[in-house]
Amino acid sequence: MARSISMEAAGLTLAFLILTFLTISAASSTNQIQILNAERRIDLSSHIVKVFLTLKVENVMTAPASEIVLAFPPAQADHLALVKAQAAIGKKKKKKSYVHLDVNPTELRDAPNGTKYFSISLLNPLSSGETATLEVLYILTHSLKPFPAEISQSESQLVYFRDSALILSPYHVKQQTTFLKTPSTKVESFTRVEPTKFAGRELKYGPYEDRPPYSFSPVTVHLENNSPFAVVEELLREVEISHWGNIQITEHYKLVHAGARHKGVFSRVEYQSRPSFSGTSSFKHLLASLPPRVHSVYYRDDIGNISSSHLRSDYRKSELEIEPRYPLFGGWKATFVIGYGLPLEDFLFESPDGKRYLNFSFGCPLAETVVDKLTIKVVLPEGSKDPSAAVPFPVEQRLETKYSYLDVVGRTVLVLEKKNVVPEHITPFQGLLHFQTYIYASRTIDVGICIFLVFRGLFSLPTQ
Amino acid sequence: MAAAITSPVPVAWYPTLAILMLAVGLIVTASFFIYEATSSRRNRSLAKELTTGALASFFLGFGTLFLLLASGVYV
Numbered sequence: 001m002a003r004s005i006s007m008e009a010a011g012l013t014l015a016f017l018i019l020t021f022l023t024i025s026a027a028s029s030t031n032q033i034q035i036l037n038a039e040r041r042i043d044l045s046s047h048i049v050k051v052f053l054t055l056k057v058e059n060v061m062t063a064p065a066s067e068i069v070l071a072f073p074p075a076q077a078d079h080l081a082l083v084k085a086q087a088a089i090g091k092k093k094k095k096k097s098y099v100h101l102d103v104n105p106t107e108l109r110d111a112p113n114g115t116k117y118f119s120i121s122l123l124n125p126l127s128s129g130e131t132a133t134l135e136v137l138y139i140l141t142h143s144l145k146p147f148p149a150e151i152s153q154s155e156s157q158l159v160y161f162r163d164s165a166l167i168l169s170p171y172h173v174k175q176q177t178t179f180l181k182t183p184s185t186k187v188e189s190f191t192r193v194e195p196t197k198f199a200g201r202e203l204k205y206g207p208y209e210d211r212p213p214y215s216f217s218p219v220t221v222h223l224e225n226n227s228p229f230a231v232v233e234e235l236l237r238e239v240e241i242s243h244w245g246n247i248q249i250t251e252h253y254k255l256v257h258a259g260a261r262h263k264g265v266f267s268r269v270e271y272q273s274r275p276s277f278s279g280t281s282s283f284k285h286l287l288a289s290l291p292p293r294v295h296s297v298y299y300r301d302d303i304g305n306i307s308s309s310h311l312r313s314d315y316r317k318s319e320l321e322i323e324p325r326y327p328l329f330g331g332w333k334a335t336f337v338i339g340y341g342l343p344l345e346d347f348l349f350e351s352p353d354g355k356r357y358l359n360f361s362f363g364c365p366l367a368e369t370v371v372d373k374l375t376i377k378v379v380l381p382e383g384s385k386d387p388s389a390a391v392p393f394p395v396e397q398r399l400e401t402k403y404s405y406l407d408v409v410g411r412t413v414l415v416l417e418k419k420n421v422v423p424e425h426i427t428p429f430q431g432l433l434h435f436q437t438y439i440y441a442s443r444t445i446d447v448g449i450c451i452f453l454v455f456r457g458l459f460s461l462p463t464q
Numbered sequence: 465m466a467a468a469i470t471s472p473v474p475v476a477w478y479p480t481l482a483i484l485m486l487a488v489g490l491i492v493t494a495s496f497f498i499y500e501a502t503s504s505r506r507n508r509s510l511a512k513e514l515t516t517g518a519l520a521s522f523f524l525g526f527g528t529l530f531l532l533l534a535s536g537v538y539v
Contacts, residue, residue: 345470346468348468349469452518
């Protein structure tokens with residue numbers, strides 16, 4: 001009798017403790033961390049906006065914290081291409097090494113005004129009173145809005161950049177500063193949120209002390225940006241693997257100049273005679289970085305071959321410099337195909353446990369371009385089964401079938417799709433494939449059988 | 465850690481192999497036709513026809529495969 005009562009009491013206290021623990025951890029996770037110092041450097045030199053955020057965080061509660069949450073306004077979150085985080089290890093300034101941290105989108109309850117969140121998982125949970133320094137890089141695309149929206153050939157391109165002088169965060173920020181790096185010294189206007197200082201090519205907002213969570217102060221900077229606004233609307237890369245020793249890549253590009261639209265006439269005379277004054281925001285060259293040992297490179301479009309291109313290769317990389325048939329001004333488009341072949345042994349490997357995998361790089365080879373929609377189709381040889389791909393960031397995967405040379409059952413195609421791709425996405429990914437060795441002989445046997453039947457037919461030829 | 469996968473036949477051999485195999489195949493084909501032309505209906509041996517035909521098909525089959533590979537159609 002007494003034992004059952006004491007067990008009941010023990011059960012109740014346990015339940016009460018669990019409940020209080022849950023409520024504490026759920027309700028006050030945003031009060032757990034305090035940002036001691038935040039420094040944000042926004043690089044506006046190209047049309048891809050790179051933001052480097054250095055956070056020094058402190059755990060002010062007793063429970064250990066295992067994640068730090070980053071907040072983004074919903075308009076900015078739509079244009080977010082990449083969020084990366086790393087933590088410095090080592091106390092000596094010169095011998096710092098960095099460890100990559102996982103960043104995942106997350107949701108918090110009571111998110112004001114549709115704020116989007118990303119959570120950084122710390123390597124070691126932060127105990128009470130401990131501080132940590134994190135470095136975050138996030139990349140925004142299509143965030144520079146051209147204003148005026150239409151310019152003539154001889155005008156310079158001016159764009160709006162809208163952000164907040166105060167870093168949006170679910171935590172209390174003790175001290176923060178934001179630096180904006182502009183491509184030139186010409187800034188038409190910027191919103192002043194004191195203290196603000198503009199000198200040379202740097203605009204400094206801050207330092208601001210003791211701001212509550214979710215404080216936001218919108219600013220607009222109207223600056224000159226003549227860097228090439230090269231955007232590839234659609235890129236289709238076909239990677240055909242042949243076990244006879246070659247990988248053939250065909251890339252279909254739909255390139256557009258996404259800056260201020262060109263209005264009026266295009267005068268070739270003015271363009272060529274005064275290059276520093278006319279067409280300052282246009283571009284006519286594009287650089288593609290290809291792997292070394294590339295062969296049979298071609299660059300053509302619907303009309304035919306485009307001969308204005310140069311290929312320079314060394315033992316580490318090849319560079320293909322292409323020049324479309326016309327320079328690209330705002331709103332102008334160019335559609336072309338680039339194709340090349342690569343040796344199989346650089347990319348296809350067999351692991352000790354017998355599986356074969358393809359080590360290839362995701363992303364667009366063109367430098368400083370944003371790809372709105374990227375599709376990679378890996379065409380595997382006939383007879384490959386169950387392909388899968390391991391990519392460091394989320395992509396959509398599906399399978400298709402393609403009929404090509406000497407095919408009977410068709411080739412499996414692994415299709416990877418991703419939207420909003422920037423050059424920082426150029427990382428190797430691995431495609432795993434199962435493959436049967438009979439594939440080598442089966443093609444020749446098919447050809448041989450056909451020829452044999454021809455001979456058999458010849459038996460019935462009449463002879464004297 | 466991982467072994468690179470290459471083709472079972474060295475790629476530099478593709479043109480040479482194509483020409484050799486096609487040449488041998490065409491010679492055997494010629495021998496088949498000569499046999500057909502010179503023998504009369506009663507003396508013809510089915511076994512000899514079949515072996516010559518099979519041998520010619522084998523060499524011509526491989527020869528066309530290597531010809532396709534040598535010309536860049538990596539099948």
